[in-house]
Amino acid sequence: MILKGQKRKLPQEDLELADSGGPVWESQRQFVFSVSLNKYQRSQELPEPSLRRSVLIANTLRQMSLEGCREPPADMEVPEPPPPAGLLHRDVEEDEDWESTDSDVSLSAAISSILTVLDSTIDGSFPTAPRSPLRSLENLSGSSEGGVAWVKPGVRGHSVSYQQQAEPKARDGGPGDVTVEDLFQDIDTCLLERDMGVLGLGGGHPTGEDLLRYLPPFSNLKCLPSFSSFSPLPAEAFELDNLMEILVES
Amino acid sequence: MWCFSQVKGAIDEDVAEADIISTVEFNYSGELLATGDKGGRVVIFQHEQESKNRPHLRGEYNVYSTFQSHEPEFDYLKSLEIEEKINKIRWLPQQNAAHFLLSTNDKTIKLWKISERDKRAEGYNLKDEDGRVRDPFRITSLRVPVLMPMDLMVEASPRRIFANAHTYHINSISVNSDHETYLSADDLRINLWHLEITDRSFNIVDIKPANMEELTEVITAAECHPHQCNVFVYSSSKGTIRLCDMREAALCDRHSKFFEEPEDPSSRSFFSEIISSISDVKFSHSGRYMMTRDYLSVKVWDLNMENRPVETYQVHEYLRSKLCSLYENDCIFDKFECCWNGSDSAIMTGSYNNFFRMFDRNTRRDITLEASRESSKPRATLKPRKVSTGGKRKKDEISVDSLDFNKKILHTAWHPKDNVIAVAATNNLYIFQDKIN
Numbered sequence A: 001m002i003l004k005g006q007k008r009k010l011p012q013e014d015l016e017l018a019d020s021g022g023p024v025w026e027s028q029r030q031f032v033f034s035v036s037l038n039k040y041q042r043s044q045e046l047p048e049p050s051l052r053r054s055v056l057i058a059n060t061l062r063q064m065s066l067e068g069c070r071e072p073p074a075d076m077e078v079p080e081p082p083p084p085a086g087l088l089h090r091d092v093e094e095d096e097d098w099e100s101t102d103s104d105v106s107l108s109a110a111i112s113s114i115l116t117v118l119d120s121t122i123d124g125s126f127p128t129a130p131r132s133p134l135r136s137l138e139n140l141s142g143s144s145e146g147g148v149a150w151v152k153p154g155v156r157g158h159s160v161s162y163q164q165q166a167e168p169k170a171r172d173g174g175p176g177d178v179t180v181e182d183l184f185q186d187i188d189t190c191l192l193e194r195d196m197g198v199l200g201l202g203g204g205h206p207t208g209e210d211l212l213r214y215l216p217p218f219s220n221l222k223c224l225p226s227f228s229s230f231s232p233l234p235a236e237a238f239e240l241d242n243l244m245e246i247l248v249e250s
Numbered sequence B: 001m002w003c004f005s006q007v008k009g010a011i012d013e014d015v016a017e018a019d020i021i022s023t024v025e026f027n028y029s030g031e032l033l034a035t036g037d038k039g040g041r042v043v044i045f046q047h048e049q050e051s052k053n054r055p056h057l058r059g060e061y062n063v064y065s066t067f068q069s070h071e072p073e074f075d076y077l078k079s080l081e082i083e084e085k086i087n088k089i090r091w092l093p094q095q096n097a098a099h100f101l102l103s104t105n106d107k108t109i110k111l112w113k114i115s116e117r118d119k120r121a122e123g124y125n126l127k128d129e130d131g132r133v134r135d136p137f138r139i140t141s142l143r144v145p146v147l148m149p150m151d152l153m154v155e156a157s158p159r160r161i162f163a164n165a166h167t168y169h170i171n172s173i174s175v176n177s178d179h180e181t182y183l184s185a186d187d188l189r190i191n192l193w194h195l196e197i198t199d200r201s202f203n204i205v206d207i208k209p210a211n212m213e214e215l216t217e218v219i220t221a222a223e224c225h226p227h228q229c230n231v232f233v234y235s236s237s238k239g240t241i242r243l244c245d246m247r248e249a250a251l252c253d254r255h256s257k258f259f260e261e262p263e264d265p266s267s268r269s270f271f272s273e274i275i276s277s278i279s280d281v282k283f284s285h286s287g288r289y290m291m292t293r294d295y296l297s298v299k300v301w302d303l304n305m306e307n308r309p310v311e312t313y314q315v316h317e318y319l320r321s322k323l324c325s326l327y328e329n330d331c332i333f334d335k336f337e338c339c340w341n342g343s344d345s346a347i348m349t350g351s352y353n354n355f356f357r358m359f360d361r362n363t364r365r366d367i368t369l370e371a372s373r374e375s376s377k378p379r380a381t382l383k384p385r386k387v388s389t390g391g392k393r394k395k396d397e398i399s400v401d402s403l404d405f406n407k408k409i410l411h412t413a414w415h416p417k418d419n420v421i422a423v424a425a426t427n428n429l430y431i432f433q434d435k436i437n
Helices: A023-045 A051-070 A092-096 A105-119 A180-185 A208-213 A240-249 B272-276 B317-328
Strands: A150-152 B002-008 B021-026 B032-037 B041-047 B061-068 B073-075 B080-082 B088-091 B099-104 B109-122 B146-162 B172-175 B181-185 B189-194 B197-206 B219-224 B231-236 B241-245 B257-259 B280-283 B289-293 B297-302 B311-314 B338-340 B346-350 B355-360 B366-370 B386-388 B397-399 B411-414 B420-425 B428-434
Touching: A023 A051, A023 B317, A051 B272, B002 B061, B021 B088, B021 B411, B021 B420, B021 B428, B032 B088, B032 B099, B032 B420, B061 B109, B061 B146, B088 B172, B099 B172, B146 B197, B181 B197, B181 B219, B189 B219, B219 B280, B231 B280, B280 B338, B289 B338, B297 B346, B338 B411, B346 B411
Parallel strands: B172 B219, B386 B397
Antiparallel strands: B002 B428, B021 B032, B032 B041, B041 B061, B073 B080, B088 B099, B099 B109, B109 B146, B172 B181, B181 B189, B189 B197, B219 B231, B231 B241, B241 B257, B280 B289, B289 B297, B297 B311, B338 B346, B346 B355, B355 B366, B411 B420, B420 B428
16 A cells, blocks of 8 residues: 555565566566576586585475476467456565466476477487486496495494595406496596587486597596596597696696 | 664674674673684673662673683695684683673683782782892891782683594584583584593594494584583584483483474475574573574474474574575574573574574463664664565665675574574674663
8 A cells, every 4th residue: 555655666686576466477477487597507517516505406306397298288479468457465474375267388398498408318319418417427327336345234433544435346356347437437427518408307327438439628626536546438439638727726 | 672782893894704793692690791703712792780879770891801702723734724713602600709701712612710800919028029030138027918908800811621532613502501521522422521631531422423424414513411410412414403412321322312393395405404403502591492593493392292382483494495596505504593582482583684593481472573773772672674576665674685684693692581682784783672661
């Protein structure tokens, strides 16, 4: 209620107060979605993203996509249909109620396509494979906790040795018997696939060969482990000169 | 009536990142107050006795010891830097003249011994007073060293280092009531340690899925029960709390009790899950209740009732309509802590604009106070603050849009016996006291 003499305020720039169902609400929803995507992508570019934050953002995106898929398809030729009268009288407290029956084919389609891309397994059809940001090194080789430290269920000791503790994997061969998979086992994939990787909603486990194929240009690589103790890798994967530059810079 | 007592820290507007306080904790007697900062340092303040001239005032806290607890490290396998920021400090109960505390960063927990030295031995046979080794051929007589008084020196030495047990970032440590063990929790696992054994720990909770892509929930906090050494709780990013009994099974992946409040469908939004994420969980001193802090509220739970909290306190409900902006600027991910007073009759938690809130559980009254330099005159009574939510702003009220979201009170501590509180405001530590009439 506007009192006499009181200056009427402009609608706040804060997006929460827009009426649901209208075009402004639509843009809000897209805004939140794009903000979430940006956040997620930026966090994956960090060397070590916060797991809690990543999970919360991913869950938010997932929820938005699910609710988007639940909405009935709309007539696409109507650019901005006027909202039903009932929706105009929403209370302020219901600003955050995103459960509108308003259609959002374009947004749903966008979400679906992104999720489809992310759900697909890494294969040769994509120049840079979608990365599962929540995947840790422990998933790469398929082994779970490693055989070194765990004694029996409930009595999981660990060794003080750093090499044994960091993602242990039982190795069949001797120290010199290193496969490509072993080489990439300990590389955090977030360093390798910086351009992609929004949601880890599917996808198989990349093998070492796959990771090798999808190494991005060297400018994107922050650093790689020293290769002095490893067997040489295929020449087409990278050039030693550039690699040395990166190692020196890091 | 709360009044200002002291403030510690620099006054500069330019705050160095390393000086930002990241944890505050009183010891069991309240005599010592420890802070940890982002630079990996621990500063311990000691309560001085009341002065005879001003018996109506409680004594002040002065610096007792300062030491570098953690240094930045580099994980060579992952090519990642491990921050030296102190995430948590927990005191051990005092058993002798020395004090012990646990401090942790993201990966490593350390047990520190803080001891006093006020005597030194003089009159060694094999070395001079300045430490030089004496020529053995010049020693013609034998003497017994004597202990001479010296200026008080407080030494901090690392006694145990508990490393290499956490793949993910440690968010909590908690000393068990048996005084022999403690737990440490990261995003996906909880480990149980013995204070004497550093080369192994027992994993008691593991919520890591076989496929990390299926991960939808992380552990946000954990605490041991204050009296029952077999019981602990841990909270999650989905707003749930699990109470586990270590007698039931070696692995506590299956909880004994599951605390969750049903969601109010009318307030559902895309941010519902994020704001339900619990940032802190604390048992009451009695052990009968526990308190959880989520983004907008503090809830008190009776351990005997799992389906809803017995009390809910709104910390800053006026932020509910601002969640979109707070999501955009990342404030929605801030992790506020909460604490009980000594008698469990009141609880305290922080907010933005250097505001902090206290709730009296008996009278149901609440108060908002501000930690600011402006109200930092000695013994000055703190004026209650109010945030205006409606269109008309009263005098002395502050509007929601004027709040400074960079000034956040994430860490607070309440003296275990007295009404003395410590509030960390970025790089400053404020100490307030309840006025003695």
